[in-house]
Amino acid sequence: KYEDIVSIIESVIETQKVNTKIHQFHLQKETDKTTVLGDRDKLAQVFTNLISNAIKYSPEGGNITVRIYERGNRLCVDVQDEGLGIPEEALPNLFTKFYRVDNSDRRRIGGTGLGLAIVKEIVKAHEGEVSVTSELKKGSTFTVSLPLVALASTEEEERDNNEKYAHAHVIIVE
Ligand code: ATP
Ligand code: MG
Numbered sequence: 001k002y003e004d005i006v007s008i009i010e011s012v013i014e015t016q017k018v019n020t021k022i023h024q025f026h027l028q029k030e031t032d033k034t035t036v037l038g039d040r041d042k043l044a045q046v047f048t049n050l051i052s053n054a055i056k057y058s059p060e061g062g063n064i065t066v067r068i069y070e071r072g073n074r075l076c077v078d079v080q081d082e083g084l085g086i087p088e089e090a091l092p093n094l095f096t097k098f099y100r101v102d103n104s105d106r107r108r109i110g111g112t113g114l115g116l117a118i119v120k121e122i123v124k125a126h127e128g129e130v131s132v133t134s135e136l137k138k139g140s141t142f143t144v145s146l147p148l149v150a151l152a153s154t155e156e157e158e159r160d161n162n163e164k165y166a167h168a169h170v171i172i173v174e
Contacts, residue, residue, distance in 0.1 A: 002149065003043060005034045005075060009066055012047040019052070022061030030069040036146045038126045046122050049115040050079040050142050056109055058083025058139070074128075074145040085136040094132060095120040119144075 006029055013025050036043070047066075054064045062082030069076050084105055086094065093099045098113040116130075119142075123130045127147050134140035 001037065001040070002035050003038055003040050005036055005043070005077065005146070006068060008040060008044050009047050009068070009077065012044055012051055013066065016048065016051045016055065020055050020061075023055055023058065024063050026063060026065040028065065028067040030067065031075070033070055033148055034068060034075060035149055036075055036126070037149050038146070042122045043126070046119050046144060047077070047079070049119050050144070053115060053142075054079055054081035054083065054140075056111070057081065057106065059109070062139070070148065071145065073148050075148045076143055076145045078141050078143050080139065080141040082139040085138050086132070086134040086140055087136060091132060091134065095130070 006027075009027065013027060017025060051064065051066070058064070058081045060083075063080075064082075065078070065080045067078040067080070069078075084103075086101060087103065090099075090101045094101075095116045097117040099117075100111060100113040120130055123144055123146070129145050130142065132140060132142050
């Protein structure tokens with residue numbers, strides 16, 4: 001289905017906000033083309049996992065900035081925090097099931113190590129990509145990119161789109 005990424009992210013931020021008093025949330029919308037094809041609940045899960053990580057791994061608070069922009073024919077969403085950061089050697093394993101960074105600065109922070117593996121699966125099923133850049137003690141930025149769809153302006157275009165993206169309706173998450 002056609003979904004507006006902005007409305008999905010706004011509702012995730014509203015829900016996550018209540019879990020913290022020490023973080024400021026910023027939503028920066030830099031493009032008007034924000035329609036993607038996909039599953040609203042699954043996409044909400046992606047941003048819930050990323051934003052809850054941003055909260056959890058910045059125990060001293062700070063800004064959490066979500067930036068929505070266009071690159072080529074893709075819609076990109078950055079989720080940026082000012083938290084603990086991720087050691088370089090951990091980056092290649094980050095999206096692997098059950099992988100957790102074992103550092104003295106985060107040993108007390110709980111989790112199962114599934115959040116990012118789920119993010120990767122859902123994003124992949126939407127023909128998107130997820131990547132991360134990070135600096136220890138400075139913060140992390142996770143970027144999700146998804147194929148942008150031109151909103152159909154005629155019925156014929158809509159039929160074409162529905163055909164073209166028919167497979168996008170089937171989303172499998174283990
Ligand atoms: P779960 O999400 O299943 O509750 P988790 O948060 O440990 O557990 P993931 O979300 O998959 O699992 O994250 C994997 C690891 O990556 C985490 O243990 C954490 O060390 C690191 N990590 C993830 N997001 C961030 C972030 N925003 N800042 C710093 N480290 C992060
Ligand atoms: Mg997590």
